[in-house]
Amino acid sequence: MENSKKKTIYLDYAATSPMYPEAADEMYRILKEQYGNPSAVYDMATYAREAINSARRTIAKTLNAEMDNIFFTSGGTESDNWALIGAAEAAARSGKGNHIVTSSIEHPAILNTCRYLEQRGFRITYLPVDSEGFIDLSQLKRAIDSETVLVSIMAANNEIGTIEPIREAAEICHQKGALFHTDAVQAYLHIPIDVKDYGIDLLSASGHKFGGPKGTGFLYIRRNLEIDSLIHGGAQERKHRAGTENTAGIAGMARAAEKAYSEMSENEKKISALKEYMLGKVLKLSSIPELSHREITLNGTPDRIKRLPGNLNFCFKGLSGESILILLDMAGIAASAGSACSSGSVEPSHVLQQIGLSKKDADSSVRFTLGSGTTEAEIDYTIKTLENIMKKLS
Numbered sequence: 425m426e427n428s429k430k431k432t433i434y435l436d437y438a439a440t441s442p443m444y445p446e447a448a449d450e451m452y453r454i455l456k457e458q459y460g461n462p463s464a465v466y467d468m469a470t471y472a473r474e475a476i477n478s479a480r481r482t483i484a485k486t487l488n489a490e491m492d493n494i495f496f497t498s499g500g501t502e503s504d505n506w507a508l509i510g511a512a513e514a515a516a517r518s519g520k521g522n523h524i525v526t527s528s529i530e531h532p533a534i535l536n537t538c539r540y541l542e543q544r545g546f547r548i549t550y551l552p553v554d555s556e557g558f559i560d561l562s563q564l565k566r567a568i569d570s571e572t573v574l575v576s577i578m579a580a581n582n583e584i585g586t587i588e589p590i591r592e593a594a595e596i597c598h599q600k601g602a603l604f605h606t607d608a609v610q611a612y613l614h615i616p617i618d619v620k621d622y623g624i625d626l627l628s629a630s631g632h633k634f635g636g637p638k639g640t641g642f643l644y645i646r647r648n649l650e651i652d653s654l655i656h657g658g659a660q661e662r663k664h665r666a667g668t669e670n671t672a673g674i675a676g677m678a679r680a681a682e683k684a685y686s687e688m689s690e691n692e693k694k695i696s697a698l699k700e701y702m703l704g705k706v707l708k709l710s711s712i713p714e715l716s717h718r719e720i721t722l723n724g725t726p727d728r729i730k731r732l733p734g735n736l737n738f739c740f741k742g743l744s745g746e747s748i749l750i751l752l753d754m755a756g757i758a759a760s761a762g763s764a765c766s767s768g769s770v771e772p773s774h775v776l777q778q779i780g781l782s783k784k785d786a787d788s789s790v791r792f793t794l795g796s797g798t799t800e801a802e803i804d805y806t807i808k809t810l811e812n813i814m815k816k817l818s
């Protein structure tokens with residue numbers, strides 16, 4: 425388990441991804457040379473404005489959207505807050521209703537925004553999920569009533585990788601007169617999404633999950649849909665999101681989106697094959713004689729089509745997930761327990777509990793998320809390390 429060179433084997437792509445060098449180069453160039461405020465009138469400002477519009481065009485293409493429907497934000501969290509609060513407040517003002525439906529396994533960016541809206545008088549229904557993390561569409565249909573203004577269901581879960589039936593969910597919402605938002609932070613550019621074909625009204629994405637910079641993201645707002653602004657101030661983003669634009673971040677994110685989009689289908693195949701390889705090897709660890717008393721199970725769905733290509737989440741029954749993580753880290757392997765945003769907190773993952781795990785089993789779980797840079801040799805080393813860790817902890 426020694427790792428004198430300390431080269432990290434990075435298996436935490438769902439927490440954040442390494443930046444594409446092209447995206448970092450683009451940012452550096454803009455920061456160094458094109459620092460003009462995009463709202464100004466001189467030449468350098470025109471350049472910055474054009475860089476932002478070109479980024480808008482690039483991002484729109486990846487979703488089959490129009491460029492006017494892409495609004496840049498500071499990331500997934502802001503986009504989720506904006507979608508929910510903006511749509512809820514606009515609807516409430518026009519007397520449409522005060523009910524929102526979401527799922528119980530959403531990211532805290534959604535769940536805590538719902539709690540905030542609850543305090544402001546909105547009624548929220550949290551749909552349960554089955555043991556693989558899927559919402560039930562007939563339950564969704566029943567949950568929408570005449571007061572429902574918005575439904576928010578994540579495109580894919582950050583902890584267990586379950587891909588939700590968002591196209592079908594959007595259709596139900598429209599039949600029943602509710603708007604449909606999806607938190608696509610984990611899914612965008614990892615699996616194809618077509619906002620028009622899927623009938624999505626609002627979609628959140630985050631730059632750092634697909635090789636772009638942290639602190640960047642966008643909200644897609646369907647044409648002719650008016651939601652309230654979240655950030656008030658100047659007239660940026662066509663008066664919908666105030667604040668001097670993060671030109672370098674936006675351009676860097678778009679460069680990453682362009683790369684990730686062009687590589688998406690190849691990466692999907694490659695990463696998914698590596699994931700299946702790792703899955704088989706990890707599950708086989710309990711057939712090693714010294715570990716035969718240990719049970720290892722996959723959290724989430726075994727259906728590879730309905731799970732994000734790079735996501736694996738295991739329960740190492742009876743062992744402490746935190747101890748496994750620490751020993752992995754000592755061997756130079758970066759993985760995660762539950763969601764990255766809640767690591768450091770002692771509460772076991774709400775997602776794992778919602779799919780039926782006990783607190784103890786949730787605490788015994790470790791998430792590995794693979795990406796385009798992951799190699800078979802890294803997986804082999806990780807498996808060997810896991811074997812040693814399990815023997816040590818047994």
Ligand code: PLP
Pocket residue numbers: 438439498499500501502504531533578580581582607609610630631632639640641764765
């Ligand atoms: N939504 C999901 C599903 C996520 O996984 C995350 C981050 O992990 C977020 C929202 C928040 O995105 P950001 O880190 O850009 O604020």
